[in-house]
Amino acid sequence: MRTTDKLYYLDQYLYQTQAHIATLHAEAIELDRTVAFPEGGGQEADIGTIETPVGIFRFVWTKKLYGTPLSVEGFTGVKAGGVVLHLVHPDDIDRLGALEVGMPVTITIDVERRARLTLSHTASHFLYAAALAHERELKQLTIGCHIKEDAARFDFLVETSFNAEDVSAIQTEANRLMADNLPIINDHLPEHYDARFWQYGDIYIPCGGTHLETPKAIGALQVRRKNTGKSKERLICTFEDAHIDTSCYHVDAERLAETAS
Ligand SMILES: [Zn+2]
Structure with missing residues (x-):
């Protein structure tokens, strides 16, 4: 083949x-x-x-x-x-x-586009980790994600909408995680080249995307929510002061x- x-x-x-x-x-x-x-x-x-x-x-x-x-x-x-x-x-x-x-x-x-997508993708992991830290059950309720150059988002199937406090807590947690500025490990399982993962401290996520080596260039993460249909909630992160380095x-x-x- x-x-x-x-x-x-x-x-x-x-x-x-x-x-x-x-x-x-x-x-x-x-x-x-x-x-x-x-x-x-x-x-x-x-x-x-x-x-x-x-x-x-x-x-x-x-x-x-x-x-x-x-x-x-x-x-x-x-x-x-x-x-x-x-x-x-x-x-x-x-x-x-x-x-x-x-x-x-x-x-x-x-x-330039790749560098932006790499930064956005890395930011998305902090948004997701913070969302899960806020509400563990969100992991099972995740229905999709989309990583674009200027923003990244996750969609969830939830009974109740996120409120302002949820969003604020998630944003604070994401920024707290990034402030540690630990090295980001991008690697693969020794026996499987395509089984790739992202690791930051004790956060481990199977992922084959491209990522930064530390979160520093992301700058501050802004988080907002949007209702996208019946029981569908979206968390969106943007990073207006990101530093794109090619x-x-x-x-x-x-x-x-x-x-x-
Ligand atoms: Zn990833």
């Missing part, structure tokens, strides 16, 4: 690498490896460009398909392997016919050099 090499798991700070076209789809390009993080665990996908011998193709979304379900406790729904598809911009689709499998390409992600991102010098030589 074919798989895409997920370079974002080897080094989440790679923003550019050299690759080859593995398969061409009607509206997407599949490469043998990628630095683009596919949508997953609520985190929005990377976007960017794929430079080919016949021109540049923009990709507007990244999606993971297939994969083999892992049977590891706590990692329900996680799949190993799989392929990553780069969904091509509608205006570039008619040029896909000029591409051929095996062509060398250079893929580059929108690094200086740690770098190109895949090794693979790019291989191609040049």
